[in-house]
Amino acid sequence: MRLFDLADLPVRDLNQLLHNLTPETNDTRWRIVNPEGEHNIAVGVDANINIEIDGHAGYFCGGMNKLARISISGNAGQGVGENMMSGAIHVQGDASQSAGATGRGGLLVIEGNASARCGISMKGIDIVVKGEVGHLSAFMGQSGRLVVFGDAGEALGDSLYEAHLYVRGNVASLGADCVEKELRDEHRAELHTLLEQAGEAGKVDVSSFRRYGSARALYNFHVDNAGAY
């Protein structure tokens, strides 16, 4: 176990150590203490390691992550897991806005609430939020899955492409071109897998979720709209 104390050394030093890791490294367990809301903790990691962050993280924690499994014991600031490629990030507390923004892969699990724009422009990431999400979540989501146990704020899935959205609570309103769709067996199976990964297998009934997706009326050119150009 490698211990890194952010009270003693700056976050740049930490990230440099993490970037220097090779695929053969034996330093596969890291514990980071005294994060105190510092920004950019464990950004750009490309190594199959476990990182525990003991406390609250600032902006962009775990951004661009590849392979690493990152756990944050407190809250995460804006843009946690931004543009994540693979691996997993687990936030025990709440996440601020734009959690998982533009993420291309991997799994982001938030035990608490996520605020506005959760999964904005998601491109393949899977996000499981066990609390609520704020307004404009999954805005322009292209692919990947967003699962929300609680309520979703206004304009969910606005201008949505092909991301799959599952919400168990109330949706304040749907954004442009986002519609409710039938929850079929294939979607129940998809949800089951995601819930299993998020540690909730068997605890939550997959049929209690409602499915939302793109009506595909906005992003395809339609000849009837030719006059608008």
Added chain:
Amino acid sequence: MCGIAGLFLKDRNLEPDLGGMLEAMTATLCSRGPDSAGFAIYGAGTPGFSKITLRVDVDNAEAVASFIAALGIPAQCIARDTHLVVTVPTTDVAWLRATLTEQLPGVTVVSEGQRLELYKEVGYPTDVAKRFGIGTMSGTHGISHTRMATESAVTTDGAHPFTTGADQCLVHNGSISNHSSLRRELRQDGIEIRTQNDSEVAAGYLTRAMRDGKTLGQALEASLSDLDGFYTFVVGTESGFGVLRDPIACKPAVMAETERYVAFASEYKSLTRLPGIAAARVWEPKPATVYFWER
């Protein structure tokens, strides 16, 4: 960018530490706003008396204090760097302000109120706090701001907080698009707006609403439909402290509450300096929702 810190104390035992706590919070926000800084402190007040905070040329502070002492009204002056806090009977405030405007044109009235003192200057926030001795001040609540200028120039007048009414102040992070037309409207309604700054217009808007009978909470509620732009506001009154984010909520905000205090900051980093923060309830204020605490 810009950074905001706000602190509202519930536990009276913390009051001597208000300035120190606010200074420590503000120090973490320098990178968000290196251009200027300002501090509004709600300190002790005496019924029947008002405090006027004046901005003077630092070499001229003694002369201004002597001028006021010779006016024949009971006045007490405390000099802090470029600012002079003058305590006078509330009945003499209007006359004193008129006299100063007429006879000492280089002196600017920064704030007025029974308890509010307001300090702001161009410079790096930690330096500004030291110059005014913010860390030694006591009070019940306070608000600070670090500015990265966007809509108007880096000047002391453009620094936050803004006040346009007795014991009222506002700090702002964001940008208000309809400030020109609102400024015109407010001036016609008798609200004094001194700068080209959009945030001063927001402060004036709230002042007018409260003058016309609204509570601070109602005034903030009304601003949601009348102000066009993005903003996070933290406002103070003689006895209250409020927070409002616009419906889109672009600008960051985090709050913490314990039995001893309520705190607001642009970033969680600022809150780490507070006592008992590990056990505090920490949350992100919701968009278009008025949060308000009153003593």
